[in-house]
Amino acid sequence: MNDESPSLLKGTLDVMVLRALSGEPLHGYAVTRWIRRRSDGHLDVDDAALYQALHRMEERGWLESEWGRSESNRRAKFYRLTPRGERELTRQSRSIRRYARALLSVLAPEPA
């Protein structure tokens, strides 16, 4: 694991996974790659935690899965957002954005 990457804020893994899956269906490894690439390598997801999240969200009906073939022609389990998952993505990203804005304004230097 990369020591320099910031530790993930609690509760943000789900929304990132949902975002990763908002395009085409991806398998778990592709999700980690997607997050790493989008964060310019700053965020590194704990793989075990990622699969917990995928299965949990599938159980909740946010995701559904299907077995297919990867680019390397291996059998892989692809995840896809359900309509409920899409709604969840919208809801969570909105609240995180609001949180981030608030956090940033708290952290901003006092205006002189």
Place this chain on the structure above:
Amino acid sequence: MSFLPKVRRLLRIRERSPRDQAARDVEAEIAFHLEERTDDLVREGLPREEAAARARAEFGDLEAARRSLPGRAEVTERRRRLGEWWDGVRWDFRHALRRLRKSRAMTVTAVLSLGLAIGAAAAIFGVAEPVLVRPLPYDRPGELYTVWNTYPGWRGHEVLGSQWAHIPLSYPEYRELRARLVEGASSPGRARGDAGLAVESTGGADAPVRELAIFGEREMALTGRGEPRRVRVGLASASLFPLLGVEPSEGRLLGPEEEGAGAPRVALLSHGTWRDRFGGDPEVSGTRIRLDGRAFTVVGVLPPGLHVPGTAPWATPAPPREVWIPVGADGSELHPDSHDYEAIARLAQGRTGEEAVAAVAPILRGDRDPEVRGARLEPRVRGERGEVRRGLLLLLGAVGLLLLIACANVATLLVARVRRGEREIATQAALGATGPRIARLLLAESALVGLLGAAAGVPVAWAGRALLVGLAPPELAVAHLGSADLRFLLVGGALGLVTGISFGLLPAWTARRPDLRAALASGGRGVTGGAGGGGRQGRGRIRGRPGLQRGLVAFQVALSLVLLIATGLLARSLAARLRVDHGFRAEQLTTLGLSLPGERYPTREAVSTGLDRIVRELGTLPGVGAVTGASALPFSGDGGSSSFEVEGREVGPDAKKPEALRRAVLPDFHRTLGIPVLAGRTFTAADREGAEGVAAVSRSMAERFWPGGSPLGERILWNDLPWRVVGIVGDVRWEGLEEEVKPAFYLPLHQAPDRRAPTLVLRPTPGAEIGAAAIRRAVWRVDPALPAEGIGTVRALVSRATRVSRFRTLLVTVFAATALVLAAVGVFGVTAHAVGARRRELGIRLAVGADRGRLVREAVAREAPGIGAGLLLGLAGATSAAGLLGRFLFGVDRHDPATYAAAALLLGAVALTASGIAARRAARIDPMEVIRVE
């Protein structure tokens, strides 16, 4: 085609358990991740060994993931499967609907067949359920028993033999029983009994009978409220309603002392009478009504639905009584020999009928020989529901047969469908559908037919039930049994599903192992042979053999024949009943119920004088040829029997006294009713109080008690008085068409003690009619305060005697007619299909000059063996089932060959005609077209 993969996935049958599947999936998912990561690392330049170790390390807690993930995955997997299954079911039903829509004629036929049968079944069930299933509306009905005297010496007696075990109690007998068994128990000794100590006595604390009550019935004139009319009045001991556990719905019940000689003139109204005739007035208590001219005070209203029917084997079903008064309040003498009251005992908890008999019999027997007198207890439930129950069981049997026929019909049609649709099925099989999967498709189809049938049955059920309740004679007491609720619709729906699915199993079974290649190769023409039930030729077929269809047709024909034969037997019984010589002529006779109230006609002389004046006044009416009357008319349900002695013949104290029907009649009664006078004379105006007591006896009474001799001039003793026999008259079936002729003796009404409430009979002069209004005015000219209602005809009495059996016959006839139609439809469908399947062959044969008529005859001939087998089966079935009809048959043997033959001929003719029509229609083929299509 985009639906192919979906079909294939839907059709996948063998699967791992969800748990195994989930564990495998998790393992594969993790392995894939590690492999991909390893590959990436190798690409970045790491040696493979090292890369694999690094990937594993990066993954984090691998073991924890392996432990926790499968649980979640299993839940997801189960849900996915459920969803897929549900999708499958929906797909099945959509598909089934499409298939059904494609063959609309077949669907409509099947749905209507089922709807008819299900509707009928649900309607009958709606009426039958309260009778068959619901308990009696009393508190703990299982403890209630009817108590009878038995006269074992009567066994085998030609007149009384049928009654020996069901002699009602007299009021003194009831008092005695109750005093020794019930009131004895409420003495201070009771506490010991409750503590479980055995007490050695028939009564006392250990008595097996906790309470005892009696009730009787008589018809009385109700006046003082609306139109005067005759009502059926119940006579109750004070203990009756508490024993039944009945609470008054208004006012009170009878007080403990309100019974017996000198009982207060109080009355309870039935709920229906209170509602309909007293406007449901909550202040009804205290209202005065008049019964037979005596004033009674209404003290309460009974709860709705209370019905305490008589349960003697010869009791005819009757609607609930309208008014109840205390035993004795009607003024009848409560003589120890007047066995007029049915007794009900409530047994103490846990006590048996045998124990109760052991306690009751010694008291009723007294010091008489056990061969002479005894007692008998019968569960109330059996008695009260017996008659109606038997009738309804007959109907349920008929309706069950009808349902089976409809099912067979649907199955026949569905099997035909399977055979026609076999190419489609083969296609699905080729796509990977397994046998069970195809069976499921077909089941969905038949379940759908069943549900649609149930839906079609709903209006049939509603209408049928309303019709049944409306048409049923009041004696069947159907209407008051409570209204239908949702339950009987549920029953209909359940019937639809069950019949649909169970009869869909048959076609599904035939399709379970399709011979794919052959079916596809034959291009869906499928059947080229199919003759004679062999089915060797058509190798390309799914196993829906014509043999199976013909078996179904035979089954249907057999069941229909059973119904037809039952109908035939019932109809012949009805005809026989209507033909019975009842011993009198009913033509044109008008009746008028009278009762002369005690206040204005206090003495017997006053009654006689009053009666004479009314008779004379009626006789002056234009168009009246003769006026007479009697204490009771034939078939009216009134009148009873009396014991008598022949003067000069010693009867031992223990021997049975002879018994015969007793009627008090006015002069000319016999002549007016067309009862022949065989010897001597009947009564004249001179046979009055004060003159010598005279009697006329019936032929059977003369033959029985004076065998070889003549009773004329002899004297009989009745009511402690001698009566000289002056005439012999013909026999009359007093108690009903189906009853044996019983000995009877007649007394002059003006000499008999009970002359207060006779029924008058008026015979019109030829061609004349007597109007009810004229009769009423004539009566009122004599006494304006006299109720002159109850005007009817003797013919109505006779017709009432047969209306239950007419109703029964009508219902079964409706069922049989429906069965006949269904059977015809079934045969039609099978023939049409069999011919249709051979279109190609027939077309070719027509093209080379075959005779169309001959082809049709051939087709019909192919169906004939199935129909014949069905007829034989039906004859056998009817022969063995006819016993169940036994009670309802009259004057016809249950194996009556003529009925059997006629029913079989009719059904055979209908079936062959249906087959012929179907074949003719199907054979209307243009040979060129057929050949071109090939």
